[in-house]
Amino acid sequence: MICPRCAASLTAKQRNGRMCAQCGKRFALDPAVHGKGMHDIRIRGIAERATDHGRLKITLTQLWYLSRSRNYAWAGRDPQGVPARIRWLVALPVAAALVACAVLTGGVLAVLAGAAACACVVVASSMRHRPGQSPHAQIIPAEQTFRDLMNGSWSAVYGGLPEGVVDDARPVPRPRGANRSGASVPVSPPKAAILCTDRVVALFLTANGIPARLEAVLVEVADADGTKGRPTVLAAALSAIAQYRSGLPVVVLHDADPQGALLAPLIRGAQPDRVVVDAGLPVSAARNRLGVVRLVRHDRLADAEQLRTVAGLPEADAEWLGEGFWSPLAAVTPRVLESIVVRAVERALAAPRPTHHEALTHGFLTWPQAPRSPRTSRAPGTRPPGTGTYKKKGTSSA
Template identity: 85%
Template sequence: MICPRCAASLTGKQRTGRICAHCGKRFALDPAVHGKGMHDIRIRVIAERATDHGRLKITLTQLWYLSRSRDYASAGRDPKGVPAKIRWLVALPVAAALVACAVLTGGRLAILPCAAACAALVVASSMRHHPGQLPHGQIIPAERTFRALMNGSWSAVYGGLPKGVVDDADPVPQPRGANRSGESVPMSRPKAAILCTDRAVTLFLTANGIPDRLEAVLVEVADAVGPGGRPTVLAAALSALAQYRSGLPVVVLHDADPQGMLLAPLICGVQPDRVVVDAGLPVSAARGKQGVVRLARHDPLADAEQLRTVAGLPEADAQWLGEGFWSPLAAVPPRVLESIVVRAVERALAAPRPTPREALTHGFLTWPLAPRTPRTSRASGTGTYNKKGTSSA
């Protein structure tokens, strides 16, 4: 590997204890020890690009997504075949009964029960069972491992995280305009609301003062997962928005997952007179783009039929979510994410307020390029669409 201190090429013996044999200086990461891609120079370059050379602050979660060496996702599968315990629980008593019958019968007729007993045992041993599997995905290195390396080895060597990177677990530094207690000065009359379900994205926006710059209020709602996930998030979102005037435009930021795709249409169904801009990561981009983080998990809300009817997703996107796949918004490059939020708020402010009989949900986000020309269909996951009669499920 290349020494991040003196750029000398080091063999394994020349970097024992993560100390360069040429310059004698310590470095933080060794790919041979910490895994592929875990190298000081690579992590530093990724951080510089992500922060736009110091212009932005990013969270450690965002750096983790960008620094991953591999990610994969696998859909769930149903169990096939008969479990071994059940097979032998049936086959052994049957074989024993047939053998007993052969003993009692005697003579040539005993061959038939013996043959049947052997056949039962052979069939039981030849049958195979494939257990069911829930959808699952993984990112390498794991988040816990990456955080431990950055807060441990990296911070010990360089005195802290890379420049512009803040730890999600710590309070995020507030931008200019914050009061002495560290809290943002509330706006008396914000022009828009930014509703976000991802904590890393919320902290990213806060650390860079994006809501204040746009004269918008930032509302964070928990990204709950479980049978009661959707009602909980929807109720939390409506409760938070109730603190502001009914005509306040709302920009919704969410992952490309069932809960996120349903949130904006459900808000429209409850509050049809509010302008709602869906600036979440579109499923079409997450499903088809190279380089996008794709994961999988068991999600009780992953109902393809509901996603088609309520969220208006095309068949391919709804089926992808229904199989348990999803993609995190925090994995979007920070510069792109900043641009998307700014444009989404601008579109929300420019959109006409809908009539009580018509709910407007403006789809917006593209990844990783800038938004394309608005269209009247959401088949590609971009553009603007008008949904009438949106109802909650």
């Protein structure tokens, strides 16, 4: 291990108690003790890149997503076949009865009974059983473990969290112009509304004053426990934006999950005269791109049929969400997330008022660089940047 203080190469004996034997200074994390990737130099480098070298403030949850060493996600499955205990509980008594019948009788009946007993045993032994599996997802290190390390060992050694990182479990410092609820509001009437369903993303936007910079109002309708589902969030979203004029465009930020995929189309259906830009994490990107955080829920908020018909998702994306998989928007790199919001608000302001026969919906990884007229043609064989998908699929990422 490299000492984060003096850059000396240390063996296990030379760093007992997280104390460097060369320079005599303490460090916070030891990969041999705290797990793979838990190293001061690595965590500090991740924090510097995530904050754009101090320009941005990020939350501890965002740093945890970026610092993960492993991410696994498995879908649930139903049990198949008959358990061995039940098979033999039935097969053995039946076989024993057939053998007894063969012994007590003779002739053809004895042969048939013996053959039936053998067949019963063979069938019972050849049957297979696959136990059921509940949905499971894991990020290594676990969130609470990472929080304890950063607020404990790291803060004890360095006097606080890395520069630019704020603990979202505590009140996040508000920039000037923020109201008591924490939402940054412009001095003049807002030109757009940013509807955010992720608390961590809302805190990130607030801490950096992004809504105020864009002359937009931040409307947070986060479902903290993730169990209330689409109807509650949709009702809260419609109620929140109803207080603003109908001409105010809305940018929707959401996770790649059933609730998020359905939110923008349902808002657009409820208020067809309002510009609604879907700036959430696209399901196709969460499903296909390497390095994306993938999680799974035990409760499925929508089935694949709803996602195909209402949200207009492709079959593969709808099935992926229908199995319980999802991906958090907060795991997106902070600099990318900032650019997403800026471009989405600019697009919403430049878009014309929709008619009853058209709707505006673009995932942030499929946006063109500038709004185009529907009549604009594209050269054959080309496509917008970011619309390609990886051929390699999977539900695990490092």
